[in-house]
Amino acid sequence: MRLLNFIDGQWSEPVKGQYRNIYDPATGEPLWEVPRSTPEDLNQAVEAARAAFSSWRLVPGPKRGEILFRVGQLLLERKAELAAKMTQEMGKVLLEAEGDVQEGIDMAFYMAGEGRRSFGQTTPSELPNKFAMTVRDPIGVAGIITPWNFPMAIPTWKIFPALVMGNTVVFKPASETPRLAYELVRILEQAGMPAGTVNLVFGSGTEIGEALIHHPDVPLISFTGSNETGRHVAEVTGRELKRVSLELGGKNAIIVMDDADLDLAVDGIIWSAFGTTGQRCTACSRLIVQEGIYDVVRDRLKERIEKLTLGSGLNEKTDVGPLINKQAVEKVKKYIQIGKEEGAYLETGGDVPHDPGLASGHFFLPTLFTNVSMKMRIAQEEIFGPVLSMIKVKSLPEAIEANNQVTYGLSSSIFTRNVNAAFEAIRDLATGLIYINAGTIGAEIHLPFGGTRGTGNGHRESGTAALDFFSEWKAVYVDYSGRLQRAQIDD
Numbered sequence: 403m404r405l406l407n408f409i410d411g412q413w414s415e416p417v418k419g420q421y422r423n424i425y426d427p428a429t430g431e432p433l434w435e436v437p438r439s440t441p442e443d444l445n446q447a448v449e450a451a452r453a454a455f456s457s458w459r460l461v462p463g464p465k466r467g468e469i470l471f472r473v474g475q476l477l478l479e480r481k482a483e484l485a486a487k488m489t490q491e492m493g494k495v496l497l498e499a500e501g502d503v504q505e506g507i508d509m510a511f512y513m514a515g516e517g518r519r520s521f522g523q524t525t526p527s528e529l530p531n532k533f534a535m536t537v538r539d540p541i542g543v544a545g546i547i548t549p550w551n552f553p554m555a556i557p558t559w560k561i562f563p564a565l566v567m568g569n570t571v572v573f574k575p576a577s578e579t580p581r582l583a584y585e586l587v588r589i590l591e592q593a594g595m596p597a598g599t600v601n602l603v604f605g606s607g608t609e610i611g612e613a614l615i616h617h618p619d620v621p622l623i624s625f626t627g628s629n630e631t632g633r634h635v636a637e638v639t640g641r642e643l644k645r646v647s648l649e650l651g652g653k654n655a656i657i658v659m660d661d662a663d664l665d666l667a668v669d670g671i672i673w674s675a676f677g678t679t680g681q682r683c684t685a686c687s688r689l690i691v692q693e694g695i696y697d698v699v700r701d702r703l704k705e706r707i708e709k710l711t712l713g714s715g716l717n718e719k720t721d722v723g724p725l726i727n728k729q730a731v732e733k734v735k736k737y738i739q740i741g742k743e744e745g746a747y748l749e750t751g752g753d754v755p756h757d758p759g760l761a762s763g764h765f766f767l768p769t770l771f772t773n774v775s776m777k778m779r780i781a782q783e784e785i786f787g788p789v790l791s792m793i794k795v796k797s798l799p800e801a802i803e804a805n806n807q808v809t810y811g812l813s814s815s816i817f818t819r820n821v822n823a824a825f826e827a828i829r830d831l832a833t834g835l836i837y838i839n840a841g842t843i844g845a846e847i848h849l850p851f852g853g854t855r856g857t858g859n860g861h862r863e864s865g866t867a868a869l870d871f872f873s874e875w876k877a878v879y880v881d882y883s884g885r886l887q888r889a890q891i892d893d
């Protein structure tokens with residue numbers, strides 16, 4: 403099967419007619435072909451989006467919302483099938499792929515409702531017979547650049563608020579996961595999005611992503627991906643004063659205090675560290691444990707980790723699917739080497755599995771390092787794989803300090819039964835997401851999502867925060883006094 407670009411309401415071949423194959427990361431089998439577009443294709447998409455903006459911005463919000471309600475309905479009807487395609491394409495286990503699609507469904511219904519709300523303020527004026535209010539205005543063409551680890555959820559976090567606010571979209575999905583992007587755009591078409599409002603261009607970051615961030619007719623960019631690419635996006639867009647939202651990963655920690663419910667903590671750690679094979683921005687990759695229970699936690703984790711079943715995500719018995727590709731396996735291997743050289747102790751894992759049944763997929767054994775100090779690179783850098791590093795601390799302040807001692811600030815969690823400790827942690831953990839007695843993953847779409855410091859540039863996705871990114875505030879004054887009234891001067 404061959405996927406196509408979607409430009410101005412037409413499914414189109416790339417101008418140069420080139421395609422590449424997508425492979426199943428669990429088996430190495432070829433799945434489908436995807437366009438290798440060039441900047442010419444991208445320029446056509448931006449032109450279509452620019453032209454469509456002049457009419458889409460005038461469609462009433464509730465009508466825009468109605469289309470998103472239909473999108474939500476279609477996603478819901480096709481949930482199981484879409485999840486299976488996602489698992490085939492990027493490897494996460496079926497249950498999690500269903501969760502990824504569900505996040506898109508939730509976002510569709512939530513943002514559809516915003517079509518009727520999009521609340522502004524009314525507020526008194528300083529002067530008599532004068533009325534003051536704020537309204538939200540769309541901005542223009544939104545360039546949407548998304549990663550492969552949440553092929554449905556993350557595109558919906560960006561595309562749905564962009565559209566409901568009245569912007570039009572040019573969507574450049576991750577090179578590794580075109581299929582879900584294709585299905586999502588087909589659903590948007592089917593639900594009634596007018597031609598040109600949503601455009602899809604497949605291609606590499608270096609060609610298509612680059613052309614999109616540079617394009618003078620694209621005033622806003624929403625990007626999720628690596629810290630390195632994010633900095634580049636910020637530099638390019640900053641020079642042109644574009645509006646840009648960056649979500650750039652994490653080095654998230656779970657803190658376990660001596661008084662924690664240990665069964666619960668171990669469940670939360672396994673789920674957060676090895677779910678999605680550790681390939682979430684929110685994944686737990688550091689475990690900060692108070693000294694009194696350190697040994698027990700280590701032993702229980704080791705036992706649980708060694709029982710995890712690796713395999714294709716389509717198999718119901720699988721706990722941990724493959725990594726996305728060969729380069730990801732190489733990156734994880736490199737960090738195992740770094741960890742060993744730095745003096746961390748490899749408790750379990752640390753290698754690819756030797757099961758011949760897994761030889762053609764990109765698998766890596768769930769890994770636990772102990773004896774890790776905060777100075778080590780494995781405690782500082784995002785690995786994006788199934789590798790967990792255990793750090794021993796004496797007290798809550800030391801745990802909080804360790805948590806905050808990284809360049810990222812996305813998610814953190816603490817397991818404790820002490821309500822005072824929990825509130826102190828809420829006050830002092832310097833991350834955008836905080837979980838008490840739950841792991842670091844599982845953010846819900848009606849709350850703001852994003853992080854501090856190296857995780858981004860201060861914007862938040864999801865919830866009403868997304869509306870702020872995808873719209874411009876307009877302050878409106880209506881003077882019905884019939885005379886000149888000078889603010890700050892007349893009474």
Ligand code: UN1
Nearest residue numbers: 552682683684843844845
């Ligand atoms: C990501 O890892 O990029 O909170 C997004 C979570 C999911 C979203 C993760 N709802 O883990």
